[in-house]
Amino acid sequence: MAPSPAAAMPLAAEPDDPEVEVEVVVVEERGVKGGGGVAGLDEVEGLVVGSYCHDVLLRGGRAVGETLGGAAAFVSNVLDAASPAGASLAVVSKVGHDFAYATAAAPARHPPVLCASPTTSFHARFSDDAASAHAPDRQLRRVHACDPIYPADLPDRRFAYGLAVGVAGEVLPETLERMIRLCRAVLVDAQALIRAFDGEAKGGGAVRHVALEATPYARLLPRVAFLKASSEEAPYVGVETARRRCCVIVTEGRDGCRLYWDGGEARVAPFPAVQVDPTGAGDSFLAGFASGLLWGLSATDAALLGNFFGAAAVSQVGVPTFDPKMLQAVKQILEKAVKRPCTHINGNTFTFQRSNIHDELHKSLQEAAMLVCEQKQANSPATDNGDICSINELTSLPS
Numbered sequence: 001m002a003p004s005p006a007a008a009m010p011l012a013a014e015p016d017d018p019e020v021e022v023e024v025v026v027v028e029e030r031g032v033k034g035g036g037g038v039a040g041l042d043e044v045e046g047l048v049v050g051s052y053c054h055d056v057l058l059r060g061g062r063a064v065g066e067t068l069g070g071a072a073a074f075v076s077n078v079l080d081a082a083s084p085a086g087a088s089l090a091v092v093s094k095v096g097h098d099f100a101y102a103t104a105a106a107p108a109r110h111p112p113v114l115c116a117s118p119t120t121s122f123h124a125r126f127s128d129d130a131a132s133a134h135a136p137d138r139q140l141r142r143v144h145a146c147d148p149i150y151p152a153d154l155p156d157r158r159f160a161y162g163l164a165v166g167v168a169g170e171v172l173p174e175t176l177e178r179m180i181r182l183c184r185a186v187l188v189d190a191q192a193l194i195r196a197f198d199g200e201a202k203g204g205g206a207v208r209h210v211a212l213e214a215t216p217y218a219r220l221l222p223r224v225a226f227l228k229a230s231s232e233e234a235p236y237v238g239v240e241t242a243r244r245r246c247c248v249i250v251t252e253g254r255d256g257c258r259l260y261w262d263g264g265e266a267r268v269a270p271f272p273a274v275q276v277d278p279t280g281a282g283d284s285f286l287a288g289f290a291s292g293l294l295w296g297l298s299a300t301d302a303a304l305l306g307n308f309f310g311a312a313a314v315s316q317v318g319v320p321t322f323d324p325k326m327l328q329a330v331k332q333i334l335e336k337a338v339k340r341p342c343t344h345i346n347g348n349t350f351t352f353q354r355s356n357i358h359d360e361l362h363k364s365l366q367e368a369a370m371l372v373c374e375q376k377q378a379n380s381p382a383t384d385n386g387d388i389c390s391i392n393e394l395t396s397l398p399s
């Protein structure tokens, strides 16, 4: 998998920023010491910033499920499961005293900060006719909003990479800027930047989108490595402008995803899934993608891992539990595929183009994806992932 110089892009560090220069040296030293994990990682730490939340799923006017939500929960779930040995994670998340999932796997591993305000909560109203893969599959209302995450809430140390994954406007522009200073490479979910909330009248504020260019986040884009948006969010991101500043990934539901960088683009094929709940697909995609970069894959190859975990996420309600056999199979595939003992997050540049192992990697992961489908068929609908109530109408959520 030789890096392609034509498609290489420098990391988003400001050359005159002394803080960032120090970080480059420290992380590269860690990376080349090697010998730790399969991809040669030795203590590569990631930073995930975004709050856990409560999700209430509604259909036909009534609640059909209540689950742990928040991109940080889905993202840390995938990164903990799929990263190579030697990679660790710090999660900065805020919840209120009413938080119902402190003992669920992700928050138990990465405890949130407790605030006086209530836990962020969303009502997701599913329509009966989400026919197109690109149609909005649900209407979201933010019912409660926990405190924002301030720059001072971030740990005062350096990270190999960071994921800005707010759901309710909690990642402030100054917090993203601090992340950029602390992390060698930052990956951002557009939903953290472009969500606005209509009047918080009774019943909460409907989630809508604003143009990224009109937000204070826009000026930070040249220092972001990857920006992920769903096809619904893409028009607000302005892909043609944004791709000149960073690599933009647009997820297209069951159709997979597309990557756009300055000078090229690629389509990455999806994996089969039995969809029961689309919530968290984008979050799981982004984390799968980041773990692909950690394994040393090019961006287009890493997007395969994004599609893989996006598909796995829609197969379960709430934060998914992965079959250990499936995870073992995925890691074996990656160990076999990745020969070079380095990670692109630790290198000086990212490469974007598909490598010559892309198709083979897709085929092998497809076999592992079948394990997810088999697991789904073997399990009864209720999953043990911290649901408040079990949901019997799972298959009636739109597919």
Ligand SMILES: Nc1ncnc2c1ncn2[C@@H]1O[C@H](COP(=O)(O)OP(=O)(O)OP(=O)(O)O)[C@@H](O)[C@H]1O
Binding pocket: 229, 230, 231, 250, 251, 252, 253, 254, 255, 256, 257, 270, 271, 272, 273, 275, 278, 279, 280, 281, 282, 283, 285, 306, 307, 308, 309, 310, 311, 314, 399
């Ligand atoms: N039905 C599906 N079958 C297979 N893969 C899917 C399906 N739905 C989603 N995915 C995978 O998950 C990725 C993200 O999905 P999608 O584009 O729907 O994100 P999203 O709208 O941001 O999701 P959410 O906001 O619910 O987290 C897709 O790019 C794809 O790889």
Ligand SMILES: O[C@H]1[C@H](O)[C@@H](O)[C@H](O)[C@@H](O)[C@H]1O
Binding pocket: 053, 054, 055, 068, 069, 070, 071, 072, 074, 122, 140, 167, 191, 279, 280, 281, 282, 283
């Ligand atoms: O739990 C979900 C999930 O994190 C989604 O990605 C986000 O769009 C929703 O707002 C949130 O409720």
